[in-house]
Amino acid sequence: MKRIGLLTSGGDASGMNAAIRAVARTAASMGVEAVGFERGYDGLVSNTWIELNARSVSGILELGGTMLKSARSELFRTEEGRKQAALVVQENRLDGMVIIGGNGSQTGGYLLGQLGVPVVGVASTIDNDLYGFDYTIGFDTAVNIAIDAIDRIRDVAESHDRVFVVEVMGRDNGSIALEAALATGADIVLTPELPFSIPELITRLHDDVMAHKKHHIIVMAEGAGHAEELSHYISANLPVECRATVLGYVQRGGSPTRFDRILASTSGEAAVVALNEGHSGVVAGTRDGHIVLQETLEAVTRRNLLKPELVELLKRVSI
Numbered sequence: 001m002k003r004i005g006l007l008t009s010g011g012d013a014s015g016m017n018a019a020i021r022a023v024a025r026t027a028a029s030m031g032v033e034a035v036g037f038e039r040g041y042d043g044l045v046s047n048t049w050i051e052l053n054a055r056s057v058s059g060i061l062e063l064g065g066t067m068l069k070s071a072r073s074e075l076f077r078t079e080e081g082r083k084q085a086a087l088v089v090q091e092n093r094l095d096g097m098v099i100i101g102g103n104g105s106q107t108g109g110y111l112l113g114q115l116g117v118p119v120v121g122v123a124s125t126i127d128n129d130l131y132g133f134d135y136t137i138g139f140d141t142a143v144n145i146a147i148d149a150i151d152r153i154r155d156v157a158e159s160h161d162r163v164f165v166v167e168v169m170g171r172d173n174g175s176i177a178l179e180a181a182l183a184t185g186a187d188i189v190l191t192p193e194l195p196f197s198i199p200e201l202i203t204r205l206h207d208d209v210m211a212h213k214k215h216h217i218i219v220m221a222e223g224a225g226h227a228e229e230l231s232h233y234i235s236a237n238l239p240v241e242c243r244a245t246v247l248g249y250v251q252r253g254g255s256p257t258r259f260d261r262i263l264a265s266t267s268g269e270a271a272v273v274a275l276n277e278g279h280s281g282v283v284a285g286t287r288d289g290h291i292v293l294q295e296t297l298e299a300v301t302r303r304n305l306l307k308p309e310l311v312e313l314l315k316r317v318s319i
């Protein structure tokens with residue numbers, strides 16, 4: 001292996017820079033050249049890249065965002081766009097590609113692999129929705145930001161005897177909501193995975209309010225509904241003040257936690273080693289604390305369910 005390409009794609013996630021650094025430096029340590037395509041698959045299709053060497057990735061480990069920038073590429077979703085991307089890989093004499101991103105990006109990587117390009121992914125998305133991994137890069141930072149915010153909101157909820165609905169990110173996945181709720185002692189969590197009924201929620205809140213517990217924190221994954229709507233509904237149906245807070249993009253930015261820095265570094269290294277060993281169609285990440293190469297097709301087609309022991313724990317302690 002002499003020369004590889006890499007890119008970051010989909011929503012940015014804290015730790016992507018650490019992964020870029022690990023990929024570039026692992027390649028450099030093997031005497032392999034690395035080029036970084038800019039703006040995700042758009043840069044691959046348009047052949048826009050920068051040379052990455054051991055020095056050019058200095059000082060990025062602790063930075064949020066991605067120095068290569070990221071994008072959601074409509075062009076790459078077309079067969080024509082992907083054929084053009086494969087041609088760019090060939091023209092640049094690349095022996096393989098490292099795709100740093102979430103389930104969509106890895107699906108794209110799988111399809112690029114079908115066109116004959118060796119592709120290894122690095123599991124990176126705040127949504128934690130790739131099957132086969134403990135956690136994906138960016139998730140831990142996002143949850144910690146949510147925890148910090150909910151701790152602050154709790155002060156307001158207690159001082160004013162208010163109910164708060166806090167909406168956290170997670171397109172079709174309630175992982176951030178579940179772990180943020182557990183870590184902040186929130187009363188209720190609403191996720192796309194766990195069925196819930198609004199009338200039952202209202203009954204529970206009503207009983208609590210009657211028992212003089214007037215402040216509540218409800219953590220809601222964006223995939224489970226809209227915080228504003230639920231907040232209005234609660235205010236209209238119960239004798240309590242309810243407010244909504246949508247945490248939004250603050251969860252995607254900022255310096256990665258120690259966990260995400262190390263996960264990104266080990267996964268980035270593993271991806272380059274895997275490409276060098278001839279692997280393709282796999283995504284690097286950790287399972288049970290150890291580096292694994294998960295088959296891409298399975299990673300993107302199987303659902304990454306909420307950790308059942310955490311769901312049970314929440315039921316037990318959020319009473």
Ligand SMILES: Nc1ncnc2c1ncn2[C@@H]1O[C@H](COP(=O)(O)OP(=O)(O)OP(=O)(O)O)[C@@H](O)[C@H]1O
Nearest residue numbers: 010011072073076077101102103104105107108125
């Ligand atoms: N089915 C697909 N076929 C081809 N390319 C795809 C496909 N799905 C996604 N992609 C490519 O990957 C890009 C990123 O995908 P997506 O927007 O789903 O983000 P992601 O990688 O899942 O990350 P996140 O969910 O954290 O934002 C898309 O914009 C597109 O270019």
Ligand SMILES: O=P(O)(O)OC[C@H]1O[C@](O)(CO)[C@@H](O)[C@@H]1O
Nearest residue numbers: 011125126127169170171222252
């Ligand atoms: O950055 P965009 O395109 O607004 O997408 C937001 C989505 O990206 C994520 O932050 C990561 O997939 C989701 O949680 C959210 O639904």
Ligand SMILES: [Mg+2]
Nearest residue numbers: 102103104125
């Ligand atoms: Mg995704």
